[in-house]
Amino acid sequence: MQTFDDYSALISSERESRANFKTMLSCVLPRPIAFVSTVSEDGVSNLAPFSFFNAIGSNPPAVIFSPCTKADGSSKDTIINLQSVGEFVVNVVPYGICLAMNDSSYPFAPEVDEFEAVGFTPMASRFVKPMRVAESPVHMECKLRQIVPVGDGPLSANICVGEVLCFHIASDYLLDDGTVDVEKIDLVGRLGGDDYSTMRDRFAVAKPRLK
Ligand SMILES: Cc1cc2nc3c(=O)[nH]c(=O)nc-3n(C[C@H](O)[C@H](O)[C@H](O)COP(=O)(O)O)c2cc1C
Numbered sequence: 001m002q003t004f005d006d007y008s009a010l011i012s013s014e015r016e017s018r019a020n021f022k023t024m025l026s027c028v029l030p031r032p033i034a035f036v037s038t039v040s041e042d043g044v045s046n047l048a049p050f051s052f053f054n055a056i057g058s059n060p061p062a063v064i065f066s067p068c069t070k071a072d073g074s075s076k077d078t079i080i081n082l083q084s085v086g087e088f089v090v091n092v093v094p095y096g097i098c099l100a101m102n103d104s105s106y107p108f109a110p111e112v113d114e115f116e117a118v119g120f121t122p123m124a125s126r127f128v129k130p131m132r133v134a135e136s137p138v139h140m141e142c143k144l145r146q147i148v149p150v151g152d153g154p155l156s157a158n159i160c161v162g163e164v165l166c167f168h169i170a171s172d173y174l175l176d177d178g179t180v181d182v183e184k185i186d187l188v189g190r191l192g193g194d195d196y197s198t199m200r201d202r203f204a205v206a207k208p209r210l211k
Pocket residue numbers: 033046047048049050051052053066067068069075076077078079101102104105106107108190
């Protein structure tokens with residue numbers, strides 16, 4: 001039997017946010033990565049990865065991700081762009097673009113076009129203003145539905161809820177039933193710190209059936 005005593009209870013309100021952040025990253029993993037493109041009111045393209053990300057429903061198809069408030073209390077460019085433009089694209093991250101995706105997490109100034117800065121090719125979207133990342137095999141064009149703040153200081157969450165208006169799946173990965181060839185696409189997930197995982201080692205578990 002495992003033991004959970006008083007010393008193993010880490011009470012969040014008694015800890016620094018940075019310590020809670022590190023604990024959480026080590027508990028919730030691997031996390032999928034949304035490589036998000038947005039555009040500023042002035043037309044400057046922005047790219048940033050977010051692993052506080054997930055799919056949350058399919059009627060309509062919806063996703064959430066959370067650009068947290070920065071350590072100095074200011075907002076990330078992604079949130080500022082969403083507040084003014086209200087649209088974004090989620091690009092997925094296969095192993096082959098992981099290093100360049102990571103480069104885009106550098107805190108570039110808002111006037112820097114991050115496609116240019118890290119070497120990705122912009123592709124026009126069909127329904128939204130932000131560009132798609134041509135090197136990513138799946139793009140989801142999204143309309144912002146809501147931003148839900150959780151807390152208000154440094155490292156607090158800003159949950160961005162988006163409705164997916166259109167999925168673009170590169171033909172090499174698109175299966176006949178409109179899904180993605182998960183074997184071939186080779187997506188990566190985020191662990192803690194500098195670590196990532198692949199999904200090359202998979203196993204299946206059949207759904208439970210009533211007897
Ligand atoms: C793989 C990866 C995942 C990340 N996930 C998040 C996240 O979920 N939330 C967050 O606030 N920052 C996250 N970051 C850091 C942001 O990408 C980084 O702060 C970025 O500069 C924000 O860009 P922006 O200011 O252009 O919006 C992540 C970084 C990496 C490399």
